[in-house]
Structures are given as C-alpha cells and as structure tokens.
Amino acid sequence: MGKLTDIEQLRRRRKRINFIKSVVVLTLLFVIVLMVLYFKNSREFGEFLGENLFHFAAPEQQGSFPVSYNTKASYQMTLAENGNLGVLDQNSFRIYNQNGALLHTQNHQYVTPRGVMTSSQVLLYDMGGKGLQLFSSAQEYLNVSLDYPIYSADLLSSGIYALAGGAAQDASQITVTDRDRETVLFRWLSTDKYVSAIRLNENGREMLAATVEAENGSLTSRLYLFRFSQQEEVAQIPFEDQLILSMEYKDNGSIAVVTDKGLWIYSSSGKLLSQEDFGNEPLNFFDNSLPRHTAVVLGQYSDNRKNRILIYSSRGTLSGECSVEDRIQRVRSDQNCLYIQTQKGIYQFSTDGQLRQLVSITNILDFIPSEDCLFYVTSREIGRCALD
Numbered sequence: 001m002g003k004l005t006d007i008e009q010l011r012r013r014r015k016r017i018n019f020i021k022s023v024v025v026l027t028l029l030f031v032i033v034l035m036v037l038y039f040k041n042s043r044e045f046g047e048f049l050g051e052n053l054f055h056f057a058a059p060e061q062q063g064s065f066p067v068s069y070n071t072k073a074s075y076q077m078t079l080a081e082n083g084n085l086g087v088l089d090q091n092s093f094r095i096y097n098q099n100g101a102l103l104h105t106q107n108h109q110y111v112t113p114r115g116v117m118t119s120s121q122v123l124l125y126d127m128g129g130k131g132l133q134l135f136s137s138a139q140e141y142l143n144v145s146l147d148y149p150i151y152s153a154d155l156l157s158s159g160i161y162a163l164a165g166g167a168a169q170d171a172s173q174i175t176v177t178d179r180d181r182e183t184v185l186f187r188w189l190s191t192d193k194y195v196s197a198i199r200l201n202e203n204g205r206e207m208l209a210a211t212v213e214a215e216n217g218s219l220t221s222r223l224y225l226f227r228f229s230q231q232e233e234v235a236q237i238p239f240e241d242q243l244i245l246s247m248e249y250k251d252n253g254s255i256a257v258v259t260d261k262g263l264w265i266y267s268s269s270g271k272l273l274s275q276e277d278f279g280n281e282p283l284n285f286f287d288n289s290l291p292r293h294t295a296v297v298l299g300q301y302s303d304n305r306k307n308r309i310l311i312y313s314s315r316g317t318l319s320g321e322c323s324v325e326d327r328i329q330r331v332r333s334d335q336n337c338l339y340i341q342t343q344k345g346i347y348q349f350s351t352d353g354q355l356r357q358l359v360s361i362t363n364i365l366d367f368i369p370s371e372d373c374l375f376y377v378t379s380r381e382i383g384r385c386a387l388d
Contacts, residue, residue, distance in 0.1 A: 118155055
C-alpha cells in the first residue's frame with residue numbers, strides 16, 4: 001500500500017506541475033497578445049518584432065554559392081557588418097547571407113539606382129530621380145517618391161540617415177533624420193551650391209558634405225564639416241578648379257579627401273594635416289574606404305603599360321607603392337588589403353604594397369572582398385571564391 005500511495009502522490013504532483021506549466025505558457029501568450037494589441041500602432045515595436053523575434057524564429061534558409069543570376073549590368077555590391085551581401089542591378093536589390101541563401105529581393109524601377117546597406121537596413125534611391133526606399137530583409141519602411149531629385153544619401157547602422165537633394169526655394173538641401181524616420185536632427189539649405197555627396201560620421205553627430213559651383217568661369221568644389229549641435233558649419237574648405245570625388249572619416253579621426261588633382265588630409269576641425277598633389281599624372285582609380293589608408297592609381301597605362309598604385313596612411317604619409325602590368329578594371333578594399341581587378345584576375349596587395357596573391361577569376365561585372373573570400377557577380381551567377 002505504501003508504494004501505491006507514493007505512486008498516486010507522484011501522479012498528483014506531476015499533474016500539478018503540468019497544470020502550472022500550462023498556466024505559465026497561457027499567461028505568456030496572453031501577455032504577448034496584449035502587447036501586440038496595445039502597441040499595434042507603434043512603429044518601433046512592430047519593427048522589433050519583425051526584425052528580431054519573428055525573423056530569428058524563422059528557420060534558416062538554405063543556399064550555396066554560386067547562385068544563378070541573370071543581369072546585363074551590376075551597379076553595386078555591398079557587404080554589411082554582419083556578413084550579408086547586397087547586390088544591386090537594374091531591376092532589384094538582393095540580400096544574401098554568406099552561405100548564398102537569398103534573404104530578400106526589393107524591386108525598383110530607378111534609372112540610376114544607388115544603395116547604402118547596414119546589418120539591419122538598406123537605403124535605396126534613384127540618384128538624380130525622386131524614388132526612395134528604406135527596408136530590411138523582414139519588412140519595408142519607406143517606398144516614396146519625393147518632391148525633388150536626390151543627389152546623394154547615406155545611412156548609419158544606428159538607423160540615422162541623410163538625404164541631399166533639391167529644394168523649393170534653394171539650390172540644395174540636406175536633411176538628417178533619426179531612426180524613427182520622423183525626427184529631423186539637422187537641416188542645411190544652400191541658395192547657390194549643389195551638393196554632390198554627403199558622408200555621415202558613425203558617431204551620429206557629424207557629417208561631411210561636398211558641393212560644386214561655377215565661380216568666375218571655373219569650377220569650384222567645397223568641403224563642409226558639420227556638427228548637428230550647431231547650425232553653422234564647423235569649417236568650409238574651397239577646392240578651386242577641382243572636383244571632390246570622395247571624402248571619408250578615418251579610424252584615427254582624420255578626414256581624407258580625394259579630388260581629381262590630389263589627396264588632402266584634414267583634422268576633425270578642418271585643419272590641413274597633409275596634401276599630395278598628383279601633378280601631371282592623371283588619376284585613374286582610387287579607393288578611400290580603407291579605415292586607415294587611401295589608395296590611388298596614377299599614370300596613363302597606354303604610355304608605358306604600367307599603373308602606379310600609391311597607398312597613403314590616414315596621416316598622409318606614403319605607406320606602400322606597387323604596380324601591375326595590365327589594364328586595371330576595378331579597385332576594391334577590405335579592412336586590411338587592396339584588390340586590383342585586371343584581365344588576368346584580381347591582385348591582392350597589403351597596405352605596404354606587397355603582393356599577397358593573384359586570384360584567377362575573370363569576366364566578372366563586379367566583386368567585393370570579405371575577410372577570407374571574394375564575392376563576385378557575372379552576367380549569369382553570383383559566386384564566392386576563397387582567399388589563401
């Protein structure tokens with residue numbers, strides 16, 4: 001009888017435990033339903049569910065490179081901080097994970113599409129047109145046609161984004177918007193200068209802008225340094241008879257500016273730290289996206305069948321020099337290396353100019369390096385090639 005009594009007690013205890021578990025589960029479900037009903041009009045809560053809870057709960061999509069792809073032109077390849085790959089063409093922006101699984105396709109009808117991609121969002125716009133889209137692999141946040149053309153745009157991983165474009169009464173305007181897509185953090189208007197490019201600082205408090213104007217019969221570019229805490233610019237730097245091609249914040253806090261005639265290094269307050277005049281050598285290619293360096297390709301390949309590749313540190317000193325005896329098609333970089341595409345393949349150089357390897361892939365429309373591989377796109381496929 002004692003053993004039977006013990007068994008009955010165990011059964012009753014198990015029933016109570018199962019009952020308690022059921023109550024806890026039902027209570028949690030009830031709370032979630034209440035939260036959804038209460039916050040159904042909250043954009044941030046909806047995005048949290050869409051991008052985090054539901055997104056990560058979904059089963060992992062399968063895929064492997066190479067993946068089938070049919071395009072006449074690839075406008076841009078982008079690699080996000082989380083390793084996702086973005087491929088922009090004349091019809092869509094596609095997001096793949098590093099295994100080759102297609103996570104999202106965003107269609108567009110833009111004439112000159114451009115995209116900025118972070119780990120969580122993509123800002124897609126029609127440069128010179130009015131179309132603008134903001135989306136993630138989970139949902140679409142914006143898909144609008146603005147009143148005025150867009151000249152340039154930028155997006156931070158925090159969700160802050162900036163747009164430069166036309167205005168009703170002015171030549172240009174720049175608007176910086178917080179991640180809620182409603183709060184304007186900064187606005188700047190110009191009556192006579194056209195904004196050609198903008199670049200946000202990752203700290204979310206500063207921005208660079210390049211403008212262009214006709215002055216005394218010649219072209220003048222200007223570099224503006226902005227802090228959102230003050231309306232007036234921190235500095236305004238003219239580049240007479242030059243065109244600003246690129247401007248980037250570097251890891252040491254300096255600002256590297258590439259024009260068609262030279263490389264200029266400034267402090268965060270606009271003080272000139274270094275300059276390198278290209279002289280009579282034409283600038284053929286450059287890459288200013290290295291965190292601690294800037295690379296330029298100078299010279300005329302048709303003259304001596306060589307390209308002079310110079311790599312400068314973020315202080316403006318020459319850290320490496322190299323050359324390739326082939327016509328250069330593209331220049332790309334990752335955190336530590338420079339990649340030169342030619343008809344023979346893709347050369348990988350360290351930032352001191354030393355050749356590390358030649359990757360024998362050809363007939364590609366574009367490529368982008370990752371830590372241990374190269375992603376590339378052809379007219380038929382998107383592929384991945386391992387690095388030694």
